[in-house]
Amino acid sequence: MANIRQINFKNIIWMDFINPKENDINHLRENFNFHPLNIQDCMRDSHRSEINLYDDYIFLVMLFPVYNRATREITHGEIKFFITRNHLITIHHRDFGAMEEFFKILEIGPSIRTKFSDESPEQLLFEILNKLFLYCFPMVDHLIIDCDVIEKAIFTGKEKQMVSEILLIRRNITDFRKIMQVHKSILKKLIFTFKVNTIFNAKKTEIYFENLIDYSKEIWDTLENLKERIEALQDTNESQISFRLSTIMKTLTIISVITFPLTLIATLFSMAFTNAPLRHNPYGFWIIVCSQAIIAGGMLWVFKNKKWF
Numbered sequence: 138m139a140n141i142r143q144i145n146f147k148n149i150i151w152m153d154f155i156n157p158k159e160n161d162i163n164h165l166r167e168n169f170n171f172h173p174l175n176i177q178d179c180m181r182d183s184h185r186s187e188i189n190l191y192d193d194y195i196f197l198v199m200l201f202p203v204y205n206r207a208t209r210e211i212t213h214g215e216i217k218f219f220i221t222r223n224h225l226i227t228i229h230h231r232d233f234g235a236m237e238e239f240f241k242i243l244e245i246g247p248s249i250r251t252k253f254s255d256e257s258p259e260q261l262l263f264e265i266l267n268k269l270f271l272y273c274f275p276m277v278d279h280l281i282i283d284c285d286v287i288e289k290a291i292f293t294g295k296e297k298q299m300v301s302e303i304l305l306i307r308r309n310i311t312d313f314r315k316i317m318q319v320h321k322s323i324l325k326k327l328i329f330t331f332k333v334n335t336i337f338n339a340k341k342t343e344i345y346f347e348n349l350i351d352y353s354k355e356i357w358d359t360l361e362n363l364k365e366r367i368e369a370l371q372d373t374n375e376s377q378i379s380f381r382l383s384t385i386m387k388t389l390t391i392i393s394v395i396t397f398p399l400t401l402i403a404t405l406f407s408m409a410f411t412n413a414p415l416r417h418n419p420y421g422f423w424i425i426v427c428s429q430a431i432i433a434g435g436m437l438w439v440f441k442n443k444k445w446f
Contacts, residue, residue: 225258235272320353
């Protein structure tokens with residue numbers, strides 16, 4: 138039972154399961170009449186948010202982004218909720234700083250716990266979800282800053298260094314979008330259930346859950362803009378790299394074109410024929426060199442007039 142924490146309020150109980158083992162899950166089986174499939178889901182990772190509705194409880198799975206500072210990747214963490222008339226049970230395998238901080242505040246602050254005196258746990262659920270949504274906004278801001286840094290680097294000659302950076306940020310945005318995609322619809326379904334199910338009292342909390350929908354919409358809209366922006370930055374970066382490559386190839390081509398006739402002239406005059414031009418002329422070498430210089434200069438002048446470089 139070491140992985141189970143509990144806070145008692147006036148009319149409700151919050152039980153928090155951290156990295157539950159089989160004996161912890163057995164506690165749910167023995168003390169609550171939850172569906173076996175829901176109990177089974179608590180022992181494995183979920184890859185999508187979902188909500189299951191029953192007459193006497195709600196089983197809610199919500200995915201939230203987790204930022205790994207070591208790898209700079211955004212992955213998902215999940216929280217499973219059992220919501221009954223007088224119990225709120227949370228189950229998670231990863232630490233969520235915002236929820237952990239909230240739990241500790243309630244644990245050491247009896248006066249704060251008096252705020253949650255409702256007969257059903259909707260208000261407490263709202264506070265947890267509210268803090269988790271607010272926890273997402275700094276990550277969104279970080280992605281915006283990353284895009285700003287990439288945009289500045291692209292136009293300061295650091296295109297090659299930005300290739301891997303763009304792919305990392307684009308993957309983070311894509312994963313973030315997958316996590317947040319269904320939150321809005323799930324929250325709407327949750328509000329509707331609170332309204333129609335008589336074991337819950339949603340009159341006081343309905344407007345607050347509407348705020349959560351606004352949060353999810355705001356995050357989603359921002360991620361949509363970031364998706365379009367990072368794709369545009371990737372296209373721009375690839376164009377910059379292609380332009381630089383084409384410039385290099387053009388320069389090398391011009392050098393090859395200029396070098397070819399000079400090499401041809403040098404080869405012709407180096408043939409060992411007795412009657413070869415300038416063979417016995419004491420100034421023959423300098424005449425050939427000057428001729429090559431004039432030809433090279435003429436070709437460069439033509440290329441420059443045609444704006445080929």
